[in-house]
Amino acid sequence: MLMTDMTVSELGRRTGTTADTIRYYQRIGLLPDVARSPAGYRLFTDSDVERLAFIKRAQRFGLQLDQISELLGVRDRGLCPCGHTRELLTGRLEELDEQLESLSRLRADIEHLLQGDSPSEADDAWPCGSGLIEIGARPKGGRK
Amino acid sequence: MLMTDMTVSELGRRTGTTADTIRYYQRIGLLPDVARSPAGYRLFTDSDVERLAFIKRAQRFGLQLDQISELLGVRDRGLCPCGHTRELLTGRLEELDEQLESLSRLRADIEHLLQGDSPSEADDAWPCGSGLIEIGARPKGGRK
DNA sequence: ATAAGGGTTGGAGTTGACTCCAATGTCAAG
DNA sequence: CTTGACATTGGAGTCAACTCCAACCCTTAT
Numbered sequence: 649m650l651m652t653d654m655t656v657s658e659l660g661r662r663t664g665t666t667a668d669t670i671r672y673y674q675r676i677g678l679l680p681d682v683a684r685s686p687a688g689y690r691l692f693t694d695s696d697v698e699r700l701a702f703i704k705r706a707q708r709f710g711l712q713l714d715q716i717s718e719l720l721g722v723r724d725r726g727l728c729p730c731g732h733t734r735e736l737l738t739g740r741l742e743e744l745d746e747q748l749e750s751l752s753r754l755r756a757d758i759e760h761l762l763q764g765d766s767p768s769e770a771d772d773a774w775p776c777g778s779g780l781i782e783i784g785a786r787p788k789g790g791r792k
Numbered sequence: 793m794l795m796t797d798m799t800v801s802e803l804g805r806r807t808g809t810t811a812d813t814i815r816y817y818q819r820i821g822l823l824p825d826v827a828r829s830p831a832g833y834r835l836f837t838d839s840d841v842e843r844l845a846f847i848k849r850a851q852r853f854g855l856q857l858d859q860i861s862e863l864l865g866v867r868d869r870g871l872c873p874c875g876h877t878r879e880l881l882t883g884r885l886e887e888l889d890e891q892l893e894s895l896s897r898l899r900a901d902i903e904h905l906l907q908g909d910s911p912s913e914a915d916d917a918w919p920c921g922s923g924l925i926e927i928g929a930r931p932k933g934g935r936k
Numbered sequence: 937a938t939a940a941g942g943g944t945t946g947g948a949g950t951t952g953a954c955t956c957c958a959a960t961g962t963c964a965a966g
Numbered sequence: 967c968t969t970g971a972c973a974t975t976g977g978a979g980t981c982a983a984c985t986c987c988a989a990c991c992c993t994t995a996t
Contacts, residue, residue, distance in 0.1 A: 966967105
């Protein structure tokens, strides 16, 4: 086993992914089956780091895993961005421009919210209500 | 009922949402309960259009519904972007910048893919394999 | 040699965000 | 006054993308 090889959780650490997610990606074919150590441990290489980084970028780009899978197929074969795949990508690029547009509007909304009436550095001085505002814990009841 | 009032599907049409989704948003408290016609039909107003547009923008911004709910609470009360909420927003803004960065890298990847070896206007001239590349239909087997 | 902390599997469960349904009521047009 | 396209409800189902689990195996430090 080469020095550059790494286990599943090491790959996770380097890419900000969990071991479970990586194994999941292998199950659905997004990541290839890789070499194994004598004990059966997966041995990933730098190319897997690269591939996973590509996947994460593509996800942020707004593509779904099956679309990314398709893209990787094209990438792997180093050719054939044919009709359908072209449309997927150029279409996504266009959508993205719209999104950037609408995003800058939200950014304005948010700047407005952030400034509002709040005194500059009195973060904790505000009455935040009860534990009402609890990110992560779903309100379930919802606020009306 | 004022001229500006509209039914659930009209609101949907104006915002690119389905009636079901709008009712769902009401269930979870993202949209307020609104006035009803004598027959019990929901009567939405322009302010609901605005609110729903805000929600969609926030979604594109990458926020989840419960975070948006929180944001709307702040917006409704017109104040208190206190510690926690501030962090949510500024944090998201920072992440966004990273995303834009990583996005431009993917854009480069994609430009590369799009150009590749393909002759300029021979879109349909490429051997796309079988029906292998089928967006929308999950491969299930995955390509390995 | 044993305990802590990794790894393996197949399969089941969870989460977020819808999406659909049946049964029923309402409204405008012909 | 019926037909068709809307509306109402509560609850169940779907989908993508994880996330967790039990029951096991491997490695390293004490």
